[in-house]
Amino acid sequence: MSVLTKQPPGAAPAAAAAGGKPRIRPSRRKKQRSGYLFLLPWFLGMLFTVIPFFASLYLAFTDYNLFTEPNFVGLANFQAMFEDPRLLQSLKVTFIYTFVSVPISLAVALLVALVLNRGLQGLSIYRSVYYLPSLLGGSVAIVMLWRYIFGNDGIVNGFLGLFGIQGPAWVTDPQFSLSTLIVLNVWTFGSPMVIFLAGLRQVPGMYYEAASIDGASRWRQFRSITLPLISPIIFFNLIMQLIGSFQTFTQGYVMSGGTGGPADSTLFYNLYLYQKGFTEFEMGYASAMAWLLLMIIAIFTAINFIASKFWVFYDN
Amino acid sequence: MKKTTTTHIPRRTVLGAAVVAAGLALSACGGGGTTPSGSSGSVELNFVFWGDANRAKMTEAALRIFEKKNPGITVKTEYQDSGPYADKLATRFAGGNPPDVLAMANRSLLEYAQRGTLADLKSFSELNLDKVPESTLSRGEVDGKLYGLATGVTTIGMVVNKTITDQAGVTIPDDKTWSWDDYAKFATEVTQKTGGKVYGAGYDVATETGPILLARQRGEDFYTKDNKLGVSEKTIEDWFQYSVDLRKSGGYPPAGFFEQIGGSPAQSYLAKGTVASQIIPINNFRGYNEAVEGEVVLLRIPGETTGERRGYSADPTMLWSIAAKSKHPKEAAKLVDFLTNDADGAAEVLTQRGVPINPEVAAAITPKLSADDKTFVDMMAAIQEDDLPPAYVYPKGASVVADTLKQLTTEVEFGRVSPADAAKTFMEKSNAAINK
Numbered sequence: 001m002s003v004l005t006k007q008p009p010g011a012a013p014a015a016a017a018a019g020g021k022p023r024i025r026p027s028r029r030k031k032q033r034s035g036y037l038f039l040l041p042w043f044l045g046m047l048f049t050v051i052p053f054f055a056s057l058y059l060a061f062t063d064y065n066l067f068t069e070p071n072f073v074g075l076a077n078f079q080a081m082f083e084d085p086r087l088l089q090s091l092k093v094t095f096i097y098t099f100v101s102v103p104i105s106l107a108v109a110l111l112v113a114l115v116l117n118r119g120l121q122g123l124s125i126y127r128s129v130y131y132l133p134s135l136l137g138g139s140v141a142i143v144m145l146w147r148y149i150f151g152n153d154g155i156v157n158g159f160l161g162l163f164g165i166q167g168p169a170w171v172t173d174p175q176f177s178l179s180t181l182i183v184l185n186v187w188t189f190g191s192p193m194v195i196f197l198a199g200l201r202q203v204p205g206m207y208y209e210a211a212s213i214d215g216a217s218r219w220r221q222f223r224s225i226t227l228p229l230i231s232p233i234i235f236f237n238l239i240m241q242l243i244g245s246f247q248t249f250t251q252g253y254v255m256s257g258g259t260g261g262p263a264d265s266t267l268f269y270n271l272y273l274y275q276k277g278f279t280e281f282e283m284g285y286a287s288a289m290a291w292l293l294l295m296i297i298a299i300f301t302a303i304n305f306i307a308s309k310f311w312v313f314y315d316n
Numbered sequence: 317m318k319k320t321t322t323t324h325i326p327r328r329t330v331l332g333a334a335v336v337a338a339g340l341a342l343s344a345c346g347g348g349g350t351t352p353s354g355s356s357g358s359v360e361l362n363f364v365f366w367g368d369a370n371r372a373k374m375t376e377a378a379l380r381i382f383e384k385k386n387p388g389i390t391v392k393t394e395y396q397d398s399g400p401y402a403d404k405l406a407t408r409f410a411g412g413n414p415p416d417v418l419a420m421a422n423r424s425l426l427e428y429a430q431r432g433t434l435a436d437l438k439s440f441s442e443l444n445l446d447k448v449p450e451s452t453l454s455r456g457e458v459d460g461k462l463y464g465l466a467t468g469v470t471t472i473g474m475v476v477n478k479t480i481t482d483q484a485g486v487t488i489p490d491d492k493t494w495s496w497d498d499y500a501k502f503a504t505e506v507t508q509k510t511g512g513k514v515y516g517a518g519y520d521v522a523t524e525t526g527p528i529l530l531a532r533q534r535g536e537d538f539y540t541k542d543n544k545l546g547v548s549e550k551t552i553e554d555w556f557q558y559s560v561d562l563r564k565s566g567g568y569p570p571a572g573f574f575e576q577i578g579g580s581p582a583q584s585y586l587a588k589g590t591v592a593s594q595i596i597p598i599n600n601f602r603g604y605n606e607a608v609e610g611e612v613v614l615l616r617i618p619g620e621t622t623g624e625r626r627g628y629s630a631d632p633t634m635l636w637s638i639a640a641k642s643k644h645p646k647e648a649a650k651l652v653d654f655l656t657n658d659a660d661g662a663a664e665v666l667t668q669r670g671v672p673i674n675p676e677v678a679a680a681i682t683p684k685l686s687a688d689d690k691t692f693v694d695m696m697a698a699i700q701e702d703d704l705p706p707a708y709v710y711p712k713g714a715s716v717v718a719d720t721l722k723q724l725t726t727e728v729e730f731g732r733v734s735p736a737d738a739a740k741t742f743m744e745k746s747n748a749a750i751n752k
Contacts, residue, residue, distance in 0.1 A: 067409060067410065151575055152572065152575060168572070169575075171575060172573075173571065173730060259723070261726055263727045278403055278406045278410075279403070279406065281406065281410075283410070
């Protein structure tokens with residue numbers, strides 16, 4: 001996946017240098033060489049991505065079980081997927097999680113960014129405070145903490161108890177367990193927020209001045225100036241969040257102790273993939289699943305790119 | 317992007333640094349592999365197991381004795397909780413870098429063995445199996461090859477917090493003759509008389525050892541001699557139904573009550589004092605009695621005399637295996653021999669991993685046992701005085717069966733599926749996994 005998302009650092013300048021004049025002066029050649037040298041770590045890193053990438057493509061068509069030599073089985077793994085109820089369940093979990101939590105967390109991120117953009121005292125402190133959860137959200141410790149906050153004797157149920165409400169078993173009841181994780185994901189709105197904030201600061205103040213002279217309301221200004229001008233940022237955040245949440249693993253793994261429970265209600269696609277590969281030793285099937293996920297993400301990204309033509313506005 | 321101004325660090329320095337960094341990165345990748353044996357022909361064995369710090373401490377003490385008795389062999393250990401342990405083990409085998417000697421769970425043995433990853437323990441002259449009873453050997457055997465040797469034997473039992481039941485004025489039934497109905501009545505009474513502060517029953521419905529025992533009491537083998545699923549759908553349904561009824565009567569906590577099952581005794585609900593009884597592997601009895609405030613008594617599982625036959629069997633607590641790819645198989649076999657037959661080593665580990673399978677070793681450590689461990693060993697011996705039906709090795713796919721049971725238990729717990737439907741699904745999924 002990182003192949004799709006990561007930009008090689010410094011790749012663009014190097015390419016520009018290579019495509020420059022036909023005759024390169026000695027000093028430039030030297031510069032070029034050191035450019036490549038700086039790229040070396042990235043190339044080495046690529047090996048660790050590219051080799052498994054193609055290995056998994058091959059393994060997807062085998063019955064590889066981790067221990068014995070893989071045998072070619074054609075499309076058997078992909079056919080088996082259609083008859084696998086747990087695979088469907090894992091898709092369901094992942095889709096619900098993605099389509100509920102991504103819009104909410106983007107909306108929250110934008111809202112907080114708008115508030116912070118109004119020129120608060122100590123902006124950098126607020127920014128850090130709100131950004132912090134997104135650094136920690138995917139970490140094991142925070143998911144553990146979440147378990148306790150939403151536990152039967154946790155803070156949330158303690159708070160509800162003050163009003164005489166007997167809170168449900170947020171973590172162990174299959175009806176609520178996924179929503180608990182969605183709340184966790186929304187809480188980590190920090191990184192899109194920081195990007196939104198950067199985007200908002202780029203919007204020229206004169207537009208607002210002109211609009212307010214014309215008597216436009218704040219809401220009108222937001223809809224007609226802010227939204228169109230930051231639509232590329234929204235688009236970028238949407239794509240990143242979508243890809244990230246399709247690949248959710250840690251939250252489900254830690255919250256359920258690796259089972260995807262209670263009753264498969266937090267069986268994320270990647271968690272099921274992991275179970276197939278490493279607890280049931282069906283690495284061939286797991287590889288095929290990885291490629292299905294790649295295709296799903298590619299399709300949703302493509303849909304977004306096509307749709308973006310109708311709502312993303314590039315001001316240049 | 318802003319254009320950066322030229323910095324005046326000499327290029328040579330940068331190049332040098334880059335080369336050094338790359339070198340470091342590469343050498344770091346090389347680490348963690350097998351350690352080449354030293355010049356003096358010494359061998360380092362990698363030995364892994366699951367458990368807590370206490371178990372690790374006792375094991376280390378035994379290993380120092382092994383090293384003293386076998387100069388030239390050093391043992392490096394690693395341990396984790398059972399969940400992460402299973403994950404890591406699979407990865408290490410897959411990566412072609414398995415440990416030499418390892419602890420194996422009953423339910424995973426054939427998953428590994430039938431993929432050719434484990435050595436036949438009978439093929440080592442270093443490992444003496446003369447003293448080990450045939451019934452114990454058979455629990456690690458398939459097609460005449462021994463892939464796992466019991467670390468000790470244990471079974472499950474009911475632990476009851478007697479301090480709570482005494483205070484509530486509830487008498488604990490005679491465990492030699494009690495039925496499952498007696499247990500249900502007892503549990504319900506505890507909940508009532510403590511005013512709902514303590515639930516009478518708190519056993520884990522999702523652990524397969526429970527239904528395995530129930531099946532045996534009914535004349536069925538949960539796992540059969542030819543490595544199939546032998547339990548009937550009715551037995552699984554009844555196992556689920558029993559918990560549903562017990563929950564309805566108040567003897568068992570409401571749905572969602574148990575958040576973390578299977579942790580250490582100190583984290584158990586018995587230790588928290590919110591349940592009065594629990595089913596445990598009885599080699600852990602001492603841990604529970606120490607973790608729980610008040611007196612804990614160890615009882616037999618209900619239904620032993622009211623069913624068709626005894627449900628009990630002396631089961632491997634876990635199994636020792638040697639990786640087929642071990643670079644030092646002879647030394648590894650020596651270690652397994654030590655763990656099985658050496659009384660000095662066993663004196664350090666005691667009954668941590670069950671009653672030693674070599675009767676002479678078991679006898680030798682008996683005087684050294686604490687009162688609680690003695691209770692465990694005595695109960696193990698008492699159970700085996702009866703005529704127990706044979707038990708068999710867990711088939712390949714047993715870990716899927718365990719996961720399926722866990723998943724369906726939750727479905728039943730929250731009333732999303734009826735016990736009958738859950739049993740039907742259990743049979744389908746388990747048979748599919750085992751017969752694959």
